[in-house]
Amino acid sequence: MKMKLATLALGAVMAAGPALADLVMPSLSYRTGPYAANGIPFADGYADYFTLLNERDGGIGGVPVRLLECETGYNTEKGVECYESTKGEGALVYQPLSTGITYQLIPKGTADGIPIHSMGYGRTSAKNGKVFSHVFNYPANYWDGASIAIKHILDVNGGDINGKKVALVYHNSAYGKEPIRTLEELANKHGYELSLLPVDHPGQEQKSQWLQIRREKPDYVLMWGWGVMNQVAIQEAANIRFPMENFIGIWWSGSENDVLPVGDGADGYKALALANPGGDYPIYADLQKHVYDSGKAAGAGDQMNTVLYNRGMYAALLASEAVKKAQEIHGEADITPAMMRDGMEALSLSEEDMAALGLPDFGPAFTVTCENHGGGGLGKVQQWDAKAEKWSVITDWIESDKSVIDRLVAEDSAAFAAENNIQERCN
């Protein structure tokens, strides 16, 4: 029996061996479990963008993209299994959409020479390219997010939040704990009082946290939530009649499926935005023509125009632009993961580039360098309109407080470098 299984598995591994020239893009997605509501739109957007490139342009630089989807269920062990099973096929870049899996892959990817792109999540100090050679987290990271949220609160209050109370409701995991250090530093700087309210996985039970909020009456509540936790938190906030315009989520807590179940109660809820929401972009016409109409849309094909679908598309766009860059640098169309890394490090996107790609006025303009793998750290604030059932952007790009964040990034990455005997690069 054992022998039979072994041969079967071996056969499967062999059968899926390297094919002719193609660009392998693994998609560690999660379409099951308590985080599926957010995992599905992202995975669909990621897949559809690559399908569009294959259908419309015949791939990137003439080489077709082969998407390898692997279900992780937001579980780190399955994520590792997915990584191991796909890396042998020449995977160019991993985007696991999970901070826990990113932490697993940072050392593994670095050792195997495969770049990791944790777009707006993962380990914040990976911004420091001197230490993290193969990890990228452009265009913005959690600490940028924390700072942008506080800056928005400052703006609303005319620049003074001394003595205000700010509560952080967070997913009790590496993901949710990331912003704490920055928020504490910012509390010292701006004089607000920070209280921390952890919510355990998966986050369906938050009565006690919101009871505490009702008792302590913080002026602002920030949220680092994901999956089912988001909608429960927004529902609870609505239940205790917390003023929604004072409730601000990170960009992972600001998609349609987080607010729609709450109905009118969610009106006025704010969230950060990595890129603009909505579907008014020329690229959607191309998607309609080349992907949706021919029935090639990923999943159930019902996620378009949502925030997370756009973000998945954006992640795929950043990957494909890096591929183009790598092809340009090395003069080779069928690139390797090492070339991909060089392409990511040389990536530079301007407003015009984005417009040419069919997404004008969408994401921020940023440049990646050897020292800075984190981009510019820009974000917007969007607000939910429950009547119209759409997000509207209410600020321009806000830049994070670099005076605080750069020091923290340097500290944390130096600790990582010391722990792992890493010599600084880029000198």
Next chain:
Amino acid sequence: MFYREAGDFSTTYAQDSQTFPIRFDRYRYYAVMALAFLVVPFVINDYWANAILLPFLIYAIAAIGLNILTGYCGQVSLGTGGFMAVGAYACYKLMTAFPEVNILFHVILAGGVTALVGVLFGLPSLRIKGFYLAVATLAAQFFLVWLFNRVPWFYNYSASGQINAPERTVFGIEVTGPNTEAWATYLFCLVFCAGSAIIARNLTRGTLGRTWMAIRDMDIAAEIIGVNPLRAKLSAFAISSFFVGLSGALFFAVYLGAVEVGEVFGINKSFLVLFMIIIGGLGSIFGAFAGAAFLVVLPVVLKLVGVDMMGWATDIVAHFQFIIIGLMIVAFLILEPHGLAQLSRLAKEKMRLWPFPH
């Protein structure tokens, strides 16, 4: 024909009381060991190590540990995940506090620390039994996970609350950290797994094992014939937790490399290990291996067949996995409540008589 006692003469007491009294069994055991130690390390690759063999070996150690407590001593425990976390965090603290000491000793010491914690949480077992004990160990599970999340000392005050295994070597060869070779991590875990299995097997055949089984079968009767329930139960908790701690330490240091306690060592892990021993067979060392293999390999095989061979969507395959594994567990419990170990026992009985059953 091949599988029989006849013609296999014991001339010494040592021969008479050996683990595998039947020659065929003995040779099969040697063959498996030779294959595992001498052949597999040369053919193994990253995928096989990280997706199948490492989790199998590590879960097998955990299942052996839980089997001692639940299968042999009859004390139901739902705290396995918590005890694995103790092993992982003990190993992490030792690795970072004493980087000059060999990782081998850290893993064993992590087992020792877990044994102490296990005894502590085993104390209620002297007063309560059955479901109530299960609830008490469940409390241990939640308390331990909460503790490692709450107290920053355990994760060396890292910003994310995660623990990361630094690079450590055995005889100059890396066994933890990102730059390890598949064969090195495999052999490292295999040594621990084989050692645990041999120790556990011999413990359960000796006085200690008999006292545990006496307690399991009827504790009052055991007490009357002179078994000290305090010593029996606490030793079961200690030894069981030792193995579970070992597996937790290996799980963190060698297999995953970075751990977030709530996710990796949550209640799901406790149930998973419990399912392993139930499916494998309570009160059997072979059962621990069989159960671990079943629950580690089956999802991978289902995935390979569904996604890579049939080309189905990943979410459909993931849902099928839940259904198939759930169905198989139910089917097993109905058709063979004593697990895979009982199937192998039956097969052996049949083999002894084959080909002349009358």
